[in-house]
Amino acid sequence: MSEWGFVIAAYALTWGGITGYLLYVRARTARARRELEAAAQETES
């Protein structure tokens, strides 16, 4: 693999990994928010 091949692989891994984790955290936040809304409605009813 060429010098640039290693560089591109490193940057792809970095930003792919960080973006993947970011999407996971945001999805988890959205799910938790939905669960909280549902629980709040259950408590009120």
Next chain:
Amino acid sequence: MSRPGKGGAGAARPPAARWLGPLAVVSLAAVVAAQVVGFAVSPPERDMGHLQKILYVHVPAAWCAFLAAFVLFICSVLYLVRRQERYDLLAASAAEVGTVFTALTLALGSIWARPTWGVWWTWDPRLTTTAILMLIYAGYLALRAFTEDPERRARWSAAVGILAFLDVPIVYLSVRWRSIHQVQSSPDTVDSAYALGLELNALAFVLLMVYLTAQRYHAARLERAAEALREEAALAPGGARV
């Protein structure tokens, strides 16, 4: 099962984290600026050529792994002293983010090492102690996943969190023990042509780390609040269906 300590996040609805949005925008701007300078603009280095660009992401990732371990340590100690759930949740958030950055540090180091040292991996003191840090982070997350009682989970994981940070000075000093890894890099020790790329990437990575930890902590607080409301509904008259 008992709640870990007083002042639990589930006691009230967590406030909306309005500052998370602006922090995300600032982090993104810093990341874009850092990539322009680090990836696109910085010149090739005399010995490493363009491979030096890998260090713009490898070194800040390592700093963030250490910083996350420091947050984990502080929150673990605070939890053991004050027994407040928010410290446990923040420690767990920092540990998760620290795991991501430690894994990146090892993987990026490996990608840099192959063309530079000729090997993907060697049992060098720096590499080995960083791998140990990764194992402690993984152990911390596994412990949390497999311990059901929240109070016990918080106490035990606080102990592991403190242990994780004890490895950080060992990792830092390990380059002095017959290591082939170069000594610590910082903007002061590299040529000015490369310092800006390193500084900008360090700033972008730290902002990202803070944002990811805060976002993960916010999710954890929402989860706890939902759990607390469900428990409340179950305890209410006629609420046994939950």
